[in-house]
Amino acid sequence: MVVPSGQVFQSFPPLRPLTGGHQGILFLGKYRTQVTHEHLHAEEEESSYTRLFLSSGWDTYFSSLTNVADIYRTRTKKTETSDSRVRGWFMLDSYLPTFFLTVLYLLSIWLGNKYMKNRHALSLRGILTLYNLGITLLSLYMLAELLLSSWEGGYNLQCQDLTSAGEADVRVAKVLWWYYFSKSIEFLDTIFFVLRKKTSQITFLHVYHHASMFNIWWCVLNWIPCGQSFFGPTLNSFIHILMYSYYGLSVFPSMHKYLWWKKYLTQAQLVQFVLTITHTMSAVVKPCGFPLGCLIFQSSYMLTLVILFLNFYAQTYRKKPVKENTEEPPAGKEVKNGFSKAYVTAANGVINKKAQ
Structure with missing residues (x-):
């Protein structure tokens, strides 16, 4: 007969001080019980419980270990995925897939450049056309869905908490999962640069932006998957519609004469970062329960992008003096x-x- 550990601890009567005889020591969690043969015959009530405990001691011990293990697994699962609404979603319950994909991405850049060093650049025109079209359509879907779901939930533009919108919050979280997952797909931007030997475009800004966004959004989806988090991806999805349309057209040499607006695309990206910082800090000025630490981190990260993009803009578009x-x-x-x-x-x- 197996006695649940909880029942043993609740019903076992207090033992009196031991007075010699053979002693056995049993450790069970933080409880320590000393039993003697002399004490087994002291009182009938106590002896019944003691005999029951000794006869099923090992079974009870392993049963208790099982209970502890169950509690540990439950607590670990809650820690890994703090927001219960996204529990079980693909790639969210563990950080390992995100981490390994990021490491694979960085290794692919290093090994890919070595592999392509003495080889001809690949064209990939057909693949690039389909890829850029696919990312453009995905960005269009995310933009439309974020606008509709935030409107349905009556989102407050200044500050929106994580729970008040009910089902609309879950709808936003589902779109943001696609936004997170799209960051892994966008690793292909760099891989295509490697295969086409466009090494001048594989800058620190490019790699930093791609690698960091994927990892940051794993954290966002686990702890703050809706509410105030919706604004940045909404703007970014709009920018990506323009950006990947530009990339898709640039594959065709005959379209280059129509791509005079690259400079303004970079300006639009800078405006996006500034607006995201403004929106984030507005929730600091007028709090609504959204985690303050997350707001500070997001603003700080966006500030690094502003600095790096300004540096890129200055180096790329500033007018060089013309020597007569x-x-x-x-x-x-x-x-x-x-x-x-x-x-x-x-x-x-x-x-x-x-x-x-």
Whole structure:
């Protein structure tokens, strides 16, 4: 007969001081009980409980261990996934998948560049077209769904808590899971750069942004999967519609003349970061129960992106001083329309003029 450990501890009467005889020591959690043969015959009531305990001692001991293990597993599961609404969702119950995918991403960049060093760059035009189209459509879905679900839940733009919107909060969390998962898909941005040998585009900003976002959003989905968290992904989904449309068009050389708006796309990204910081800090000024530490962390992280993107913008788009060439053409050279014959070349039957 197996006696549940709880029953033993609740019903076992207090033992009197022991007075010699053979003693057995049994440890069960923090409880320690000393039993003697002399004491077994002291009182009938006590002896009945004692005989029952000794006869089923090992069974009770293992039963108790099982109970402890169950409690440990329950508490561990609650710790790993703090918000019960996302418990059991793909890749959220454990951090290991997110961590290993990030490590694989970083290794792929390093090993991929070594592999492609003495090989020709790949075109990947068809794959890139489908990839950019897919990310654009996914971003469009997330934008629409975030707008509709936050509207349904009556979200407060200044500060929105984690529980007051009911089912709308769960709907927001489901979209944000896709947002988190899309960050793993976007690792392919860098892999395609590696295969096309576009190493100049694999900057610290690029790798930092991709690797950090995926890991940060694992934390967001586990602890703050809705409420105030909705705003940044809404803006980012809109920016990604523009950005991946640009990437998709840039695959085709004939479309390059229509892609004059890359500079403004970078400006839009900077505006997105500033608006996200403003929205986040508004919940600090007027709290609504959203975790303060998360707000401070998000604002700090967005500030690092602002700094890095400003540096990128300055290096990429600032106007470099144009050096005027004051040298006169060599004597005896015929000059037409300000160009000497030495600077007029023919290529593929088309006359091209190269400025001095």
